[in-house]
Amino acid sequence: DQQVKQNSPSLSVQEGRISILNCDYTNSMFDYFLWYKKYPAEGPTFLISISSIKDKNEDGRFTVFLNKSAKHLSLHIVPSQPGDSAVYFCAASPKITQGGSEKLVFGKGTKLTVNP
Amino acid sequence: KAGVTQTPRYLIKTRGQQVTLSCSPISGHRSVSWYQQTPGQGLQFLFEYFSETQRNKGNFPGRFSGRQFSNSRSEMNVSTLELGDSALYLCASSLGGRGSAFFGQGTRLTVV
Numbered sequence: 001d002q003q004v005k006q007n008s009p010s011l012s013v014q015e016g017r018i019s020i021l022n023c024d025y026t027n028s029m030f031d032y033f034l035w036y037k038k039y040p041a042e043g044p045t046f047l048i049s050i051s052s053i054k055d056k057n058e059d060g061r062f063t064v065f066l067n068k069s070a071k072h073l074s075l076h077i078v079p080s081q082p083g084d085s086a087v088y089f090c091a092a093s094p095k096i097t098q099g100g101s102e103k104l105v106f107g108k109g110t111k112l113t114v115n116p
Numbered sequence: 117k118a119g120v121t122q123t124p125r126y127l128i129k130t131r132g133q134q135v136t137l138s139c140s141p142i143s144g145h146r147s148v149s150w151y152q153q154t155p156g157q158g159l160q161f162l163f164e165y166f167s168e169t170q171r172n173k174g175n176f177p178g179r180f181s182g183r184q185f186s187n188s189r190s191e192m193n194v195s196t197l198e199l200g201d202s203a204l205y206l207c208a209s210s211l212g213g214r215g216s217a218f219f220g221q222g223t224r225l226t227v228v
Contacts, residue, residue, distance in 0.1 A: 036219075043120070043206050043219030044159070089159065102147070102210070103172045104217065108158035 003027045004092050006107035014115055019077040021110050023090030026071060030092035034104070035064060035075045038087045047088075048075070080114045087111045118143065120209050120220035128226045134195040137223045141188050141209030147171075148190040149217060150182060153204040162205075165190055197227045 005024045013019045021035075031052040036044035050057040050064045050073070057064050063076045077084055090107040121140040129135050141148050149172075150162040161174040165184035182192040188209075194201055204224050208217035 041221070043208075043221045046218065091159075102217075103149070103161050103164060103174070104151075104159075104208075105161065106151075106159035 002108075003030075004090055004105050004107040006088075006090055006110050008110050009108070010111040010113070012113045012115060013080050015082055016079045019075075019080045019084065019112055019114065021075040021077075021088050021090070021112065023073050023075075023107055024071060025073075025092050027092070027094065027105075028071075029094040030105070031095050032093040033064070033066060033073050034091045034093070035062075036089040036091060036106075037084075038089060038109070044089055077112075080112075082114045082116050085112055085114050120207055120218055122205075122207050122220035122223050124223060125221065126224045126226075128228060129197050131197055131199060131227055133197050134193060135197060135225060136191050136193045137205055137207075137225070139190045139192075139207030139209075139220060141190070141207075142218055145209035145211055145218075146188055147210045147217075148184055148188065149208045149210075150190070150192050151206045151208065152176075153206060153222070154202075159206065162192065194225075199227050201225065202227045 003026050034049040035047040037047050038044040048059050048062045048064050050066050055066050066073045087109040089109045091104040123138045147166045149164040151159045153159045163182050164172040168184045179195045184190045204222045206222045208219045210217045
């Protein structure tokens, strides 16, 4: 049972245009969401996060939107650059349990290709 | 500031053997988590350690185990290796509690 879904395995956009990566989740206990970027042969790198008390968070060219009622979040990259070409993972974290443990539940990733 | 260091980077083992992977977290980080990445399943949570105690565990068989030392370094062990254990094993460290985890480059395990 996949609790975090990234339905598009791949996305191709032109340099300078907007990239929109989508993610859906099913577990209402998730209250913190993150996006990671991964290059081949490297570990995931944290990009941006959002708490469930917000509906938008911006960091430079990256903006994450959260729609709690639809259990949907998206990552917007504007403008897209060739160096953004990588696999993007959406991750969700459930409410922190007693003891403060954090467990990330990942989607399967979307491979973004930005063409020059 | 040094990042998360995982050793070895690559490993080839035979079915039935056991393997130990090592992770050194970012200095000051007390939480270490392990994830398995496979093409079919994506990244899946294995377990998390904080101050030498396992705080959380994913849905993996008992063949997968781990531990954390007093200096926060962590090891994970897989016994009786199966072909399906071939994967990229990623370690992540954080300050503990809510926040973004920092990942190492991973150990690529191939079971033949």
